[in-house]
Amino acid sequence: MGSLTRLGMFLAEEGGEHGGGGVEAGITSGWAVENVWLILVLPFVAALLIVFLGKANEKWGHRLAIAMMGYVFFHGTWLWILTMTDGVLYEASYVIGDLGSGFAFELGWVVDGLSSMMFFVVGTVALLVYIYAVGYMKGEIRYAGFFSAISLFAGAMLVLVAAPNLVQLIIGWELVGVASYLLIGHYWEEKENSSAGMKAFYVNKVADVGLILGAIMLSASVGTFNITGILDAAEEGAGELSSVAVVGALLLFFGAMGKSAQFPLHVWLPDAMAGPTPVSALMHAATMVTAGVYLLGRMFPLYEGLAADARPWIMLIGGLTLFLTGLIALVQWDLKKILAYSTLSQLGYMVLAMGAGAYTAGLFHLFTHAFFKALLFLGAGSVIHAVHSNDMRDMGGMRKPMPITYWTFVIGSLALAGIPPLAGFFSKDEILAGLTHAEGPSTAMVLGIGIDTFFFWTAVFGAAITAFYMTRAVFLTFHGEYKGHGHPHESPASMSAPLVVLGVFSVGAGFLNVPGVFTGMTKWLEIRANEFYEFHPESLDLGVALTGLTAGVVGIAIGWWLFARDADTQAERDRLHIPGLYPLLENKYYLDDFYLAIVAFIKGPLARFIDWFNGHVIDAVINGAGLVGVWLGRAVYGVDQKGIDAAVNGLAGAAGASGAVFRRAQTGRVQQYAAAFILGVVVLVISFVFVL
């Protein structure tokens, strides 16, 4: 085993609008950065131990999981604080095995601005979700198994985030997929839930093909799986890599489209709501769906430089996702599904930002979104826990019995809608600013205008939609008359405490990066081994900020006008019957039907054709070959029967015939034998005496 520490080479900060590419890192060693393996191993320890705890599970299973994740939170926060104060840059790789042709299978970890941000986000959100789940899952089926699987989930994400090479990244990537399958199908007794788990797994598998192909293509051209190595080669821009960079980058992005649920591979995410709410919160905030955006961030120097031609496609996918999925959220009745489509829309923003070259903006949105989306999901879970239904038509008026949930949910909604000074405003503004100023793929055109401008307005419109559907969700859930049964009451402290903590983060996280005032996030995220250029605004662009804010306010105003005035007719008003559009949205653009049709085509006509082809063409060939065999066999049979067997039988027959003759000599009468014997003696005597 050998350890390898790479220290990046940095250029002096260039400053200005397009400056970027690395801040001198102060810390390159120390206990915290050299022992990140603890973060990677402990969640798996918890996941394994819980499986073997047996009866002690009910009491100790969740405590074990929380203790392990508590340590991850502590270590992740430590690393993030080190990043914020001094800057950390460290990479460790341990060779596990030789893959031949100069490739080695290595495991290790990278600590830089990007990964320590993710360690912090995953640790914080996962710990809060665990604590929340203690209350939420109390008395549920497979209580301890849930904590085992969710530990696996978080652990897999940490392995992915820490990956110094693409092989480890893929391992973490696939483990996340397995854990998500287990968790989405947690209530597998109902067919629908286990199907949702399988759907998530299948859709991700389709995308994973792209990831693996891309990883192989890039690694093979550079000669190493090491990400820093690949990015170094991309920086030099020479050799084989330059010829495969764009295709490889697009294939990696295809993989990211699966995990980050980009249109048209987003179909698994809304169905993943079948899992318990804490899973949804974790999946949508910190683990799983952020993996794709993280991958884009990790490989950003490649996308920024050699593979810049891939970026218009990334922008296109991100823009489509944010717009199309945001519209679907308008017509949903399931509270969790609204949040799911909202996550899709926000992931679209992140991908759009990465495509536009606004690295900090995309990852900053990931950071803030993790907190307020976790908050919204946990708030929704709190309501669902109280009314035992996901459907907003069974809710209403929850404001009075559940004040903590109400206020934190409102904070989350406002943050999501982009209302200052909450976190979402700053990160969304950063993305909008990025779209107006980004360089790179701006020569691409959509509908006759520049792609940046086109998607700037798409994003603004998307912001208005976001604000609108969140307002609708708040009013239908918390205002008006209670339409369900029973007496809902505020959730226990283990559930409301995480809400409050996340609420604080949702308010405060945005201040980590205010252009022109405090640009900490920008600096921290640029602490990387590879230099690259990205856009970040030098100062707050008031025009852009006001446009985004106006969009949010307009969305809220429309929502307010439609749903707040007359509580009793909310349901009626909600049916925004726009002919053509409404059914289209309600059926999710018929994408599921389209995929089903593909599957049905494969199962139906295609399968029948293959069956016919098999029966008439392949079978004919095989039968023909068989007939030749039969003819040959017959010929050999003839030779065998008429030649060899005849000889053998002839010999036997001859033996039999001679036996039949000679057996007559065997009369069984001793006196005849004696007579023959004496006759023989007489003959011998005569011959001796007279002849010789």
Next chain:
Amino acid sequence: MTLVQFLLLSSLLFSLGVYGLLARRNAVMILLSVELMLNAVNLNLVAFEAWIRDAFATGNVFAIFMITVAAAEVGIGLAIVILIFRNRATANVDDFELMRG
């Protein structure tokens, strides 16, 4: 007494034995015939020994050997005949044709 007289007697006895062996049907009688032939041979051996005046008495030694062997042979032979008789209630050798091919 000349050698020829002994040989004539011996030949007569041997021929009687052969006749009995081939002509008799009773197994016991056949055994007796065999004894007759053996003793004819014994007479021959003793006669020739006396005629060549053998210092080692080879003829006599052979004769004694043969008497011993004949006794053993007839013992086994009679035992077999008795067993067959017990099983089949007859001593007629014409009925003993189990070995017919």
